[in-house]
Amino acid sequence: MKKISFLLITLLTQIGFCQNFQSEFLKYCETKDTLNQSKILKEWKKTNPNDPELYTSYFNYHFSKSRKEIIALTTNQPNGQSLTIKDSLNKTAGFLGSEIHYDKSELQKGFNKIDEGIKNNPNRLDMRFGKIYVLGQTKDWQKFTSEIVKTIQYSSKNKNNWTWTNNETRNDGEKFFLSALQDYQLQLYNTGDDKLLDNMKEIAKEVLKFYPNHIESLSNLSITYLLTKEYDKALDPLFKAEKLNPKDYIILSNIAQAYKLKGEKQKAIEYYEKTVKFGDERAKKYAKEQITELKK
Numbered sequence: 042m043k044k045i046s047f048l049l050i051t052l053l054t055q056i057g058f059c060q061n062f063q064s065e066f067l068k069y070c071e072t073k074d075t076l077n078q079s080k081i082l083k084e085w086k087k088t089n090p091n092d093p094e095l096y097t098s099y100f101n102y103h104f105s106k107s108r109k110e111i112i113a114l115t116t117n118q119p120n121g122q123s124l125t126i127k128d129s130l131n132k133t134a135g136f137l138g139s140e141i142h143y144d145k146s147e148l149q150k151g152f153n154k155i156d157e158g159i160k161n162n163p164n165r166l167d168m169r170f171g172k173i174y175v176l177g178q179t180k181d182w183q184k185f186t187s188e189i190v191k192t193i194q195y196s197s198k199n200k201n202n203w204t205w206t207n208n209e210t211r212n213d214g215e216k217f218f219l220s221a222l223q224d225y226q227l228q229l230y231n232t233g234d235d236k237l238l239d240n241m242k243e244i245a246k247e248v249l250k251f252y253p254n255h256i257e258s259l260s261n262l263s264i265t266y267l268l269t270k271e272y273d274k275a276l277d278p279l280f281k282a283e284k285l286n287p288k289d290y291i292i293l294s295n296i297a298q299a300y301k302l303k304g305e306k307q308k309a310i311e312y313y314e315k316t317v318k319f320g321d322e323r324a325k326k327y328a329k330e331q332i333t334e335l336k337k
Contacts (some may be wrong), residue, residue, distance in 0.1 A: 066098050070105070078102050093165060093208060100168075101149030103174050107144040143179050151175070155287035163195065166203035166211065169220060179226055183226025186240040189225055190247050197251045219255060222248060226261050237263045255337070256282045256289060260335060263295060274305045304334045 069077040072265070082102060085095050152175075158168045169192045176185040201214035211217055226244060229237045245262040248255055259282040264333040268276035276299050282292045297312035316328035 063094050093162045096154050099154040100151045103147050109142045109148035164199055167205045182237055182240055186243055189244055194233050195249045204290045225255050238268055241265050254285055256285055272299050275299050290324050292318050294324060310335050
């Protein structure tokens, strides 16, 4: 009994220290005090080198340190606030705004830490998503896609029994996981870069290997084909999605759009009419407008 009590006290003491390190680190993050962040991390590592929160804290530290904001003169308008520079004829000559650059060496230190964390804590979804987030911020779309694919593959092994910060269990594992994948697909789509349609396709196909009834991924796959004018290929996953949910007005509207682009007006009208039947007000309005145009 004495040995057990001593062990319990030791464990509780370690947990208390780790929580203190974590809260201290977060405090210095808020004040952007990198010097004290570094000190805390070193002390934390000595006390509990395998603490999962230590890995995520190191990752955040290196990512934050890698991020450099510079003022630059550009010919294209940058994101965010900028100052327009006019020439003597009052024509736009350029823009003065901030640009974000990342130090590759510092970033790699962060990736090394989070990779170690994932290896030791493979069910920690926040670690995986944190890495994916940074790859998106740095526009490393190939590694972004690769990391998503790896996570999808692992989800079939752990049956979506994910944990989060402080090893808290996520009770909504599968739902939360698949929902996040949609956000990543949207992130790729919003770049407007047609080259990344292949990345979207790769992710959608990987999801469907393990979740064949995931309607959103069937829709995503169809969109990649629609945008490359492969209309018959686009219709295949849409028909599968329709069978799963015949009242999904987004799927119905996409089928109508595919038929419209193919030049099959009657089929397009048929599916726009279904959209009117099951859609929300916005979808109904759009479908009615399309029907009127197709009947001209």
